[in-house]
Amino acid sequence: MHAMKRTLWLFLLLLLPLGSIAKDITNPVAPHGKDPWVIKKDEQYYYAYSQDDKIWINKSQSLVDAVQYQGAPVWSAQPGTNYAKELWAPELFYLQGSWYIYFAADDGDNVNHRMYVLKSDTADPQGSYSLIGKVAAPANKWAIDGTVLQYKDKLYFIWSGWEGDTNVQQNLYIAQMSDPTTISSKRVLISEPEFEWETHGNPLVNEGPQVLKNPDGNVFIIYSASGSWTDHYALGQLRLTGDDPLNAAAWKKHPEPVFSSTDEVFSPGHASFTTSPDGIENWIVYHTARFKGAGWDRDVNIKPFTWHKDGSPNFGEPLDKGESISAPSGTDALNNDTALMTEWGEAVTPENAWQEYPRPQLQREQWQNLNGSWSYAVVPRHHGQPEQWQGNILVPFAIESPLSGIGRRLGTTDALWYQRTFAVKAVKSHSLLHFEAVDYACKVWLNDQFVGSHQGGNLPFSLDVSEAIMQGDNVLTVRVIDDTDSPDRYQLRGKQTRNNEGIWYTPVSGIWQTVWLEQLNENYIDDVAITANHEGDLHIASRFNQADDNLSISATVSLNGKEIARTRSQQPVFSMKIDDVKPWSPASPTLYDITLQLKHKGKVVDQVKSYTGFRTVGQQKDENGNLQFMLNGKPIFHWGPLDQGWWPDGLLTPPSDAAMVSDIKFLKDAGFNMIRKHKKVENRRYYYHTDRLGMLVWQDHVSGGVDSDGNKSEWPVWHQSSQTYPDRTKGDVEADWPTWAHAQFMLELETMMDTLYNHPSIVVWTAFNERWGQHQTEEVGKFVMEYDPTRYLNIASGGNFFPIGDIADAHHYPEPKFLFDDPIFDGYVKVVGEFGGHGWVVEGHEWAPKRKKMIYGNMPESIEAWRKRYENSINNLGKLKKQGVSAGVYTQTSDVETEVNGILTYDRKVEKMSAKKLRELHQAAGLID
Structure with a gap:
C-alpha cells in the first residue's frame, strides 16, 4: 500500500506546472492580470506590466514563468507630474541597440492620458530607465496603448486615440517615427469601430493594437474592439496589403472577430505574441474576464496558435478556465529543473513527509505532527x-x-x-x-x-x-x-x-x-538555555511559562544511559558541576543527556529531555605570533565547505532527515571538521546531527536588502583591505538602513542565536557576508559579543572589515589568499572564508541544462582536470596554514541550480570526488590535525 501511495505521489509530481516538472500548464496563468505584454530576446522572455505608479519587468527563459513570477520594478512615476497616475499597458521594445518602454499615463484626469517613453540606462532590460518624454503626433490628442511597427528599416507608432477632445470613440492611428522616441509625421486613421461586434459599450472602442508578422513577413495588426468592461470584448484584425503603412487604404479589416467570447469564457482581448523557447510554436498571451459580468476583473492566459492558408493567424477559441495544455515546446529542455530529484x-x-520530532533540544513525548x-x-x-x-x-x-x-x-x-x-x-x-x-x-x-x-x-x-x-x-x-x-x-x-x-x-x-501542536498543563517549561564548558561547568537557565512560588525544577544528567549527576532547584536558573567530563570535539562528539522535570507542589507537571556537549572555544598565539583557534585548550584548524543547504526537489527544505544526514556524513568522511552554513538557518534537527556526528558549524545570519545603483543602495560598496577605506566613520563602507528595518534585522539575529544557543557544534556567528546588507556593523558586533561570549564572532566574512569580533575573513577565488601584511587584521584570527569554486558539469545531473553555468574561473577540460584544480587549491591553503591562517572554507558542498562548483551534484547522486580520495588529499595538504 505504501509503495502504491509513493508511486501515485511521484505521478502527481509529473503533472506540476511550469517552473517545476513542466508537462502541462493550466489557464489562467496569472489571475487578476491585465494588458499582457511579452517580448522574447536572446532566449529570454520579458513581461512588462504596471502596478500603481511603477512599471515592472519580469524575466525568465520560460514563457509561463515570465508571466507568473514577480520581476523587478524598473521605473517609478514622480508624484504631481502629468504622468503620475493611471499607468497603463507598458510595452518593452529593443530598438536600435537600446531598450525602450512605451506606456500611457495621466495626471489623475483621464482626458489628459498621453503616451510616454522610457529609455534604459543600461544594457539590462531589468535595469533602471529614464523618462525621455511624451510620444505624440502634432495633434497631441488623447492616446493609449502605443506600440511600434518595424517595417522596411523604418519605425511606425500605432496607438488608440480620440479624434477630438471628448470621449466619444477610440480609433487606431499610425504615424512614422524618426527615432524610437519621436513621431515625425501626422497621424493617420487606420481603424474605427464599424461592425456590430466592435460597437458594444459606450464609448465605442478600438484599442490595444499589436503587430504580428507571419513566417512570410506579412504584417497584421491584432486589436481589441468593444468596451473592455463588457462581455463582448474581442480581437479584430487589420492586414497590410501594400508597402506603405501610412496609406490607410492599405489596411484591410477582417469583417469578423478573430478571437471572441464563448459560452464559458468572456472578453478575450489585449493580446501580445511570441514563440516557444525552441522557436517552433507561436503563442498568444491575452486577458479574459474572470467571469461573466466581471468588468475589469481579468486574468492572463496563454495558448498556442497556427496560421490559416491565407497567412492570417488562426487563434481558435479561448481556453476554458482550468483547461490544461502542453507547455510551450522546448520548455522541458530549457529548464527541466525538477526532473532533478534526489533519491530521498x-x-x-x-x-x-518530515515526521521526525522537530525540536531535539526540548523534547516531549506527546506531540502532534501537522505536516x-x-x-x-x-x-x-x-x-x-x-x-x-x-x-x-x-x-x-x-x-x-x-x-x-x-x-x-x-x-x-x-x-x-x-x-x-x-x-x-x-x-x-x-x-x-x-x-x-x-x-x-x-x-x-x-x-x-x-x-x-x-x-x-x-x-x-x-x-x-x-x-x-x-x-x-x-x-x-x-x-x-x-x-x-x-x-x-x-x-x-x-x-x-x-x-x-x-x-x-x-x-x-x-x-x-514542520508545523506541529503540543498540549500542555497549566505550568510548563517554556525554554531552556544550556551552557557547558570542557572543565565540567554546567549552567542551566530554564524559563517557565508563568511565575509560581510552588514550582521547582530538577535536572538529571546521564551519559550513555547512566545517570552521573542530579540536582533540584526552586529557581529556574541553576548550575551543576560534572566530574571527569568528556569534552565535545569533532574527534569525540560526546553528548550528555539532560532530563528536566517541573513540579508544582511536588507533583510533576512537565518533563522535557535535552542534551549538551561540554566544550570551550578560545584563541591563542602560535610560535609566530598569529592568533589561532582553540577548542578545549588545544589548537584546531577549522576546515570545511561552504554549505548552502539547497535541494533541487525541496529548495530550502531538505527532502528528508536522512538527506541532511547524508550530506553531513559525506563531509565528515571526506576529512572536513567544519561546515559554514551559508545564508540559511537549517531546521533544528540539522544541528542535532552536527552535534552528534561531530562537525563544527559556522552559522551565518541571513542577509537582506538589495544591491542597487545610486545613493540609496541597501548594500554598501565592497572594500576588502585597509588601504581602500582607512576611515570607517565616513564614506560608503556601510549601508544606511531605516530604523524599522534594522530592528527587524536585530530581532531575527537575536532569535537565531536564542534558537540555536544550546548546540555545541556551533562555534562561530557570522553577522555579515561580502557587505550584503551590511549596516551599523560595530553596533551589531557589540551585541553579538555581549549576548553570546561562548562563541566567536566573524563580523563580516569577506566583507567590509571592522575592528570588532574575533576573526579577519578574506574571500579569494579561485585560489585562497590572505593579506598578511595588512595591519588592519592584526589581533584577529585569520581565515579564508571562501575560495575554490571550481566547476564541473555532470551530464544528466544538471538543474537546467541550457542555462548559463556559474563557476569561478573557466570550465576545465575534464573531470581529471577539475580534480587537479581542487588538489592545487587545497595545497595552497595548506601553505597559508603554515603562514598563520587558522581556517579555510571551500566553495562548496554541492552544485546549486546553475552553480556547478559543488563536490556533489545538486541531486547528490554523483560524487565528483569520493570521500576517501578527498580525505587523502586533505591529509596530504596538512589540513587535518
Whole structure:
C-alpha cells in the first residue's frame, strides 16, 4: 500500500506546472492580470506590466514563468507630474541597440492620458530607465496603448486615440517615427469601430493594437474592439496589403472577430505574441474576464496558435478556465529543473513527509505532527480568504518547490492561503501551535478565530491557541505574503531572488518547515538555555511559562544511559558541576543527556529531555605570533565547505532527515571538521546531527536588502583591505538602513542565536557576508559579543572589515589568499572564508541544462582536470596554514541550480570526488590535525 501511495505521489509530481516538472500548464496563468505584454530576446522572455505608479519587468527563459513570477520594478512615476497616475499597458521594445518602454499615463484626469517613453540606462532590460518624454503626433490628442511597427528599416507608432477632445470613440492611428522616441509625421486613421461586434459599450472602442508578422513577413495588426468592461470584448484584425503603412487604404479589416467570447469564457482581448523557447510554436498571451459580468476583473492566459492558408493567424477559441495544455515546446529542455530529484525526494509521500520530532533540544513525548496534504489557494493580497481552494499542497515544502506538488512562484501582489483540518482527542490547559519556519509574513486563524501573526522567514515561532482550539475537528488557516528581494522591504532572504541566476537561487515562500501542536498543563517549561564548558561547568537557565512560588525544577544528567549527576532547584536558573567530563570535539562528539522535570507542589507537571556537549572555544598565539583557534585548550584548524543547504526537489527544505544526514556524513568522511552554513538557518534537527556526528558549524545570519545603483543602495560598496577605506566613520563602507528595518534585522539575529544557543557544534556567528546588507556593523558586533561570549564572532566574512569580533575573513577565488601584511587584521584570527569554486558539469545531473553555468574561473577540460584544480587549491591553503591562517572554507558542498562548483551534484547522486580520495588529499595538504 505504501509503495502504491509513493508511486501515485511521484505521478502527481509529473503533472506540476511550469517552473517545476513542466508537462502541462493550466489557464489562467496569472489571475487578476491585465494588458499582457511579452517580448522574447536572446532566449529570454520579458513581461512588462504596471502596478500603481511603477512599471515592472519580469524575466525568465520560460514563457509561463515570465508571466507568473514577480520581476523587478524598473521605473517609478514622480508624484504631481502629468504622468503620475493611471499607468497603463507598458510595452518593452529593443530598438536600435537600446531598450525602450512605451506606456500611457495621466495626471489623475483621464482626458489628459498621453503616451510616454522610457529609455534604459543600461544594457539590462531589468535595469533602471529614464523618462525621455511624451510620444505624440502634432495633434497631441488623447492616446493609449502605443506600440511600434518595424517595417522596411523604418519605425511606425500605432496607438488608440480620440479624434477630438471628448470621449466619444477610440480609433487606431499610425504615424512614422524618426527615432524610437519621436513621431515625425501626422497621424493617420487606420481603424474605427464599424461592425456590430466592435460597437458594444459606450464609448465605442478600438484599442490595444499589436503587430504580428507571419513566417512570410506579412504584417497584421491584432486589436481589441468593444468596451473592455463588457462581455463582448474581442480581437479584430487589420492586414497590410501594400508597402506603405501610412496609406490607410492599405489596411484591410477582417469583417469578423478573430478571437471572441464563448459560452464559458468572456472578453478575450489585449493580446501580445511570441514563440516557444525552441522557436517552433507561436503563442498568444491575452486577458479574459474572470467571469461573466466581471468588468475589469481579468486574468492572463496563454495558448498556442497556427496560421490559416491565407497567412492570417488562426487563434481558435479561448481556453476554458482550468483547461490544461502542453507547455510551450522546448520548455522541458530549457529548464527541466525538477526532473532533478534526489533519491530521498523520490520516496516522499504525504504520509512520510518530515515526521521526525522537530525540536531535539526540548523534547516531549506527546506531540502532534501537522505536516502532510493541505488545501491551498493563491489570490491577490487585497482579497480575503478564498471561497474555493485551488488544490492540495504538501507541507512542509514551499510552493515553488517540486515536492510541494505545486511548483509555482508567489508574486509580490499575491497572498498564499493554506487550510487543513486536524482532530484533537483532548484539550489541556495550554495548546501551543508551532511553526518551524514560514517565509515571510503570515497570519493564522484556528476555527475562524485569529490567533496570531509572525514576520521573518527563517526561524521558528509559536502561538498559544488555547482559546480557539476544541476537542474534535479543528480548522487551521494560514495566510502568507513574501516580498523576497523587492526594494525598500529590507527582507532577510539569504540567497533567494526572483531573478535566480548565478549565485542567486529560486525564491521560497510559505510554510517550509514542520508545523506541529503540543498540549500542555497549566505550568510548563517554556525554554531552556544550556551552557557547558570542557572543565565540567554546567549552567542551566530554564524559563517557565508563568511565575509560581510552588514550582521547582530538577535536572538529571546521564551519559550513555547512566545517570552521573542530579540536582533540584526552586529557581529556574541553576548550575551543576560534572566530574571527569568528556569534552565535545569533532574527534569525540560526546553528548550528555539532560532530563528536566517541573513540579508544582511536588507533583510533576512537565518533563522535557535535552542534551549538551561540554566544550570551550578560545584563541591563542602560535610560535609566530598569529592568533589561532582553540577548542578545549588545544589548537584546531577549522576546515570545511561552504554549505548552502539547497535541494533541487525541496529548495530550502531538505527532502528528508536522512538527506541532511547524508550530506553531513559525506563531509565528515571526506576529512572536513567544519561546515559554514551559508545564508540559511537549517531546521533544528540539522544541528542535532552536527552535534552528534561531530562537525563544527559556522552559522551565518541571513542577509537582506538589495544591491542597487545610486545613493540609496541597501548594500554598501565592497572594500576588502585597509588601504581602500582607512576611515570607517565616513564614506560608503556601510549601508544606511531605516530604523524599522534594522530592528527587524536585530530581532531575527537575536532569535537565531536564542534558537540555536544550546548546540555545541556551533562555534562561530557570522553577522555579515561580502557587505550584503551590511549596516551599523560595530553596533551589531557589540551585541553579538555581549549576548553570546561562548562563541566567536566573524563580523563580516569577506566583507567590509571592522575592528570588532574575533576573526579577519578574506574571500579569494579561485585560489585562497590572505593579506598578511595588512595591519588592519592584526589581533584577529585569520581565515579564508571562501575560495575554490571550481566547476564541473555532470551530464544528466544538471538543474537546467541550457542555462548559463556559474563557476569561478573557466570550465576545465575534464573531470581529471577539475580534480587537479581542487588538489592545487587545497595545497595552497595548506601553505597559508603554515603562514598563520587558522581556517579555510571551500566553495562548496554541492552544485546549486546553475552553480556547478559543488563536490556533489545538486541531486547528490554523483560524487565528483569520493570521500576517501578527498580525505587523502586533505591529509596530504596538512589540513587535518
